[in-house]
Amino acid sequence: MLLARIVGTVVATRKDPRLVSSKLLLARAVDPKGKAEGNYLVAIDTVDAGVGETVLIVSGSSARLAVGMKDVPVDAAVVGIVDAVDVAE
Amino acid sequence: MLLARIVGTVVATRKDPRLVSSKLLLARAVDPKGKAEGNYLVAIDTVDAGVGETVLIVSGSSARLAVGMKDVPVDAAVVGIVDAVDVAE
Amino acid sequence: MLLARIVGTVVATRKDPRLVSSKLLLARAVDPKGKAEGNYLVAIDTVDAGVGETVLIVSGSSARLAVGMKDVPVDAAVVGIVDAVDVAE
Amino acid sequence: MLLARIVGTVVATRKDPRLVSSKLLLARAVDPKGKAEGNYLVAIDTVDAGVGETVLIVSGSSARLAVGMKDVPVDAAVVGIVDAVDVAE
Amino acid sequence: MLLARIVGTVVATRKDPRLVSSKLLLARAVDPKGKAEGNYLVAIDTVDAGVGETVLIVSGSSARLAVGMKDVPVDAAVVGIVDAVDVAE
Numbered sequence: 001m002l003l004a005r006i007v008g009t010v011v012a013t014r015k016d017p018r019l020v021s022s023k024l025l026l027a028r029a030v031d032p033k034g035k036a037e038g039n040y041l042v043a044i045d046t047v048d049a050g051v052g053e054t055v056l057i058v059s060g061s062s063a064r065l066a067v068g069m070k071d072v073p074v075d076a077a078v079v080g081i082v083d084a085v086d087v088a089e
Numbered sequence: 090m091l092l093a094r095i096v097g098t099v100v101a102t103r104k105d106p107r108l109v110s111s112k113l114l115l116a117r118a119v120d121p122k123g124k125a126e127g128n129y130l131v132a133i134d135t136v137d138a139g140v141g142e143t144v145l146i147v148s149g150s151s152a153r154l155a156v157g158m159k160d161v162p163v164d165a166a167v168v169g170i171v172d173a174v175d176v177a178e
Numbered sequence: 179m180l181l182a183r184i185v186g187t188v189v190a191t192r193k194d195p196r197l198v199s200s201k202l203l204l205a206r207a208v209d210p211k212g213k214a215e216g217n218y219l220v221a222i223d224t225v226d227a228g229v230g231e232t233v234l235i236v237s238g239s240s241a242r243l244a245v246g247m248k249d250v251p252v253d254a255a256v257v258g259i260v261d262a263v264d265v266a267e
Numbered sequence: 268m269l270l271a272r273i274v275g276t277v278v279a280t281r282k283d284p285r286l287v288s289s290k291l292l293l294a295r296a297v298d299p300k301g302k303a304e305g306n307y308l309v310a311i312d313t314v315d316a317g318v319g320e321t322v323l324i325v326s327g328s329s330a331r332l333a334v335g336m337k338d339v340p341v342d343a344a345v346v347g348i349v350d351a352v353d354v355a356e
Numbered sequence: 357m358l359l360a361r362i363v364g365t366v367v368a369t370r371k372d373p374r375l376v377s378s379k380l381l382l383a384r385a386v387d388p389k390g391k392a393e394g395n396y397l398v399a400i401d402t403v404d405a406g407v408g409e410t411v412l413i414v415s416g417s418s419a420r421l422a423v424g425m426k427d428v429p430v431d432a433a434v435v436g437i438v439d440a441v442d443v444a445e
Contacts, residue, residue: 001309001343008121008176012145014136015169016155026121026174029306032293037306039118039126042090042145047281051177056279056309058340061150061328066283066340073147073155073168076090079340080282085293087275088318097210097265101234103225104258105244115210115263128207128215131179131234140266150239162236162244162257165179186388186443190412192403193436194422204388204441217385217393220357220412229444239417251414251422251435254357268398268432296395299364299382304395314370323368323398325429328417333372333429346429347371352382354364355407
């Protein structure tokens with residue numbers, strides 16, 4: 001899973017009908033200190049995540065399981081709100 | 090999902106017969122301000138997207154669900170037209 | 179899907195028996211102008227593609243559908259010969 | 268699979284209910300000499316791995332098999348503790 | 357598939373029980389001239405590959421088919437020994 005921060009939301013009126021009731025979150029992968037690394041991605045919310053929160057994002061076919069509907073065309077879903085990252089490097 | 094902009098179309102006369110009725114769109118991932126990031130990719134259209142529009146692209150096995158035929162050999166599909174991206178960084 | 183150019187072929191006598199009748203093509207992702215971008219990959223041919231041609235490559239589990247045998251261990255397949263790329267950036 | 272080092276743990280109280288009993292490990296890909304390469308990722312533990320250990324991480328749909336529950340929304344799992352890497356370059 | 361060179365082996369005593377009888381090879385992607393490109397990965401051997409050989413590696417869910425057991429948690433497998441790469445760039 002990716003460690004990411006929610007940085008915004010995406011509005012899309014015209015979309016696949018199976019996505020109509022989903023909240024689309026704009027996210028960006030972060031390192032344990034919160035520094036952005038890598039590109040932006042859009043993920044479906046499943047845990048009522050909000051802008052500014054650090055989250056866990058699952059990608060690929062597993063994202064469909066997170067959403068709970070195996071036939072929804074998604075490839076990224078927020079599956080957890082991160083309270084703390086304990087690093088011991 | 091990727092935030093991307095449609096930058097063109099791809100013509101391929103000789104192709105897998107299951108792709109014959111599909112529109113092939115050339116896309117490029119963009120950041121929330123519309124700046125290109127990363128390489129080009131070719132996605133199947135499912136929402137009547139046009140050149141210049143910002144869209145959502147789903148990748149991997151989920152793209153087959155977007156196309157609505159589980160046995161079509163595609164790995165990227167446009168599943169939404171983006172109206173707005175609200176960023177709060 | 180990736181836009182790629184076929185740049186060669188790969189010979190492998192000792193291989194998984196399900197790959198014996200497959201042609202292995204060496205490909206490289208290209209941008210719409212034909213400039214190479216990214217690393218090389220090896221794809222199974224399904225449309226009689228030749229060296230020098232620009233093609234569409236499907237990756238991941240969908241490549242198995244392209245090959246038409248769901249139990250063949252491949253993760254990249256050529257599914258189309260590109261005639262033209264119309265870019266309107 | 269990735270060669271990675273466990274560098275910490277992730278605490279997430281609010282998460283998908285199927286992840287409640289899982290240990291979330293923060294990992295980073297390493298080269299054979301232990302030098303970090305690439306971004307951080309979060310993986311589910313399946314072999315009682317600890318911070319500082321070098322491990323094998325499986326990604327994608329195969330991670331669900333590692334966890335032993337095909338409907339758990341995970342995309343990375345630790346499947347082995349690495350004792351030694353023998354390099355002959 | 358990736359063109360890669362086997363550069364070593366990985367020893368992991370404590371691991372998922374389904375991996376116990378597998379040989380774990382350390383590999384690195386190479387270009388057609390044998391120059392390393394990209395990061396290291398660990399792949400399961402299925403064709404009796406040895407250190408120093410150039411091989412074909414299949415990734416993702418297809419690697420499970422290569423291993424011949426659909427429930428083994430692997431995401432990379434060696435499926436061929438490369439005899440020659442003919443490049444015509």
